[in-house]
Amino acid sequence: MFHPLKGKIKSFLFPSSESRFICYSPVSYRTNFDGDQTKFDLKAYMLQKINVVNKALDAAVPLRNPTKIHESMRYSLLSGGKRICPIVCIASCELVGGNESIAMPSACALEMVHATCLMHDDLPCMDNDDLRRGRPSNHKVFGEYVTVLAGCALIARAFEHIATTTVGVTPEKILRVIGEFARLIGPEGVVAGQVADLKSGGQDQSDMGLEKLEYIHLHKTAAALEASAIAGAILGGASDEEIERLSKYSRCAGLLFQVMDDILDVTKSSQELGKTAGKDLLANKLTYPKLIGIEKSREFAEKLKREAQEQLIGFDQEKAAPLIAMANYISHRQK
DSSP: OOOTTOSOEEEEEOTTOSSEEEEEOOSSOOOOOSGGGGGSOHHHHHHHHHHHHHHHHHHHSOOOSSHHHHHHHHHHHTSOOOOHHHHHHHHHHHHTTOOHHHHHHHHHHHHHHHHHHHHHHTSTTTTOOSEETTEEOHHHHHOHHHHHHHHHHHHHHHHHHHHHHOOSSOHHHHHHHHHHHHHHHSTTTHHHHHHHHHHTOSSOOTTOOHHHHHHHHHTTHHHHHHHHHHHHHHHHTOOHHHHHHHHHHHHHHHHHHHHHHHHHHHHSOHHHHTSOTTHHHHTTOOOHHHHHOHHHHHHHHHHHHHHHHHTTBTBOHHHHHHHHHHHHHHHHOOO
């Protein structure tokens, strides 16, 4: 199986720090993504995809017995959100010659995994947050034990959904996608990132620095986007070289998303964000603004955006437009 963690890397070194930021670097591609790319209407594209994904999610997890578990599952799964992982999955599939219907089961499964991460992340034993997407967190509505079990049920449903509803591709590709999902949520993926994240809080941060912070986010937000891009590329029939480049794109875009998340946490209100603002500061969590300041964090975000977009050189630029614009959107988002 293709392993996305291998490849050439590029280090970003800020004058104010001896630690390095690590992100994949293109081999020989260079371009300017200004000008013509502004003609692509990302807002219309995302609204159309979000609408289709939301309908598919509603159908994928219907309300049935036991009612309370399914209500909890649907509460978080259908609570809105940017649907970035599903959109990256679909866009990656379409980029390499596939279509939306082939990618949709995996796109929905990604959102099920993402919803579970948010549900569990908000629990008192984790980040202890009462607010998510502008309304009470799952455990505040349904209770902690229901939230834990509903999250486990969503994970199981994600794998079932890929295995039973994906059509138009070979069983070998479906198995490969399932393997990527297992890597995403396993002990070397999101679980590893969450453990490191929880350990990064508290008073003793003597062993915490930029390298540790990068590890956390590459194994959480970036891992989710990476699995999204790889799944879509596999289903669309991409070559290993194309899969590798989309893996690099998504890792940079995922890290970019988290850098911006850290910036917004200290520059926006809870009302603006739809979740509790300043919680990382209160929990003494490790963040980019805390380590290098707001301006250096913004500089790093710009570097990550360019690095992500450069991975798309050589693809059909009309088909790549959604992913190019997505990187711009992530770097300028306000919540």
